[in-house]
Amino acid sequence: MAAIAEHRIVAVTACVSGVAHTYMAAERLEKLCHQEKWNVRIETQGALGIECELTEEDIRQAEVVLLITDIELAGVERFEQCRYVKCGINAFLRDPQKVMVAVRKLLSAPQHTQLILD
Numbered sequence: 001m002a003a004i005a006e007h008r009i010v011a012v013t014a015c016v017s018g019v020a021h022t023y024m025a026a027e028r029l030e031k032l033c034h035q036e037k038w039n040v041r042i043e044t045q046g047a048l049g050i051e052c053e054l055t056e057e058d059i060r061q062a063e064v065v066l067l068i069t070d071i072e073l074a075g076v077e078r079f080e081q082c083r084y085v086k087c088g089i090n091a092f093l094r095d096p097q098k099v100m101v102a103v104r105k106l107l108s109a110p111q112h113t114q115l116i117l118d
Contacts, residue, residue, distance in 0.1 A: 007038045007107055010054050011066035012073055015089045018046035025068045025089050028096055036100070045074055054078070064106045066099070068092045083109055087117040 011029055015021035026042045033040035041062075043054045056078075059065065065084035067073065085102045092099050102115050 007036075007064070008062050009033055009038050009040045009064050009066060009103065010043070010058050010062040011040065011068060012043045012045060012054070013089065014045035014069040014071050014073055016070050018048075021070075021089045021093065022046040025092055028093065029066065029068065032096055032100055045069075045071075050074060064103050066103060068099075081112060083111060083113045085115045085117065091117060 011026075013022050013025040013029070015025070022044050023046065026044050029042060030040060041054060041058050042052060044051045059078055059082065062082065065079045065082045067076070067079065067084055067086040068089050069086070070089050083106045085099060085106060087099050087102075099117060102117060106113055106115060
């Protein structure tokens, strides 16, 4: 029996204060991706600066980028050529399934497709 291919997702989480919500969103996203059997790498931009910074290779291999942020991200231009979903951090924490549905849709969308969720 053939193994099911894992999708590759990368994400950046960042909140205004750069503390709790940044890491809460990263943890929630990691659990959701694990349930979906998706391979995920998450960069956090918080009070401690950029942690687990995504490499060019990570971004190039990603099928979808998820930007979960309430602030202007450092290095956002890295994702201009990618399919991405952008969502506020509080909206993600309130309704993560809405974001996951958007990610699933983007998996089959043309490159450069960008969804911005309220």
